[in-house]
Amino acid sequence: MAPRCSSGVRYRSATTTSAPASSAVTSQVRLQHARLLLATCPQDVTAVAHRVGYDSPSRFSREYRRQYGLPPSRDAARLQPAAS
Template sequence: MSPIQFQKQIRLQEARLLLATGPGDVTGVSRRVGYDSPSQFSREYRRQFGAPPSQDTAHLRGLTRDLAPASL
């Protein structure tokens, strides 16, 4: 893996974590992790994780909700 590919992978993993755990929007998160173009971010995110950011985020948040302990 080249240094650029490694950096891209780290940025996308950070974006995925931010989207799954925070209230951030896709455009804001893409800029926060270093992308100037939201469309480029979406393309690379889909390539890395197999789904567009908004769809993957909804899925991850659903998983997080399902795994959270039930309140008494």
């Protein structure tokens, strides 16, 4: 006969497999803030990366591209309103 799990164990294993890791949530929030900054006030991508908490601009660019499908500089150009 197979051992039975208590409901606490089942609940704990279900939440660890379905809930995103806190580092993933932090990353997502940072990237959302970066995208807002890039769209509303033209800045250097490196400055935005540092402002939202990334020490490495290359890591920021890599994660940004993974999240939004474009590198931050191209996405910023696409998001900013056209100059008159």
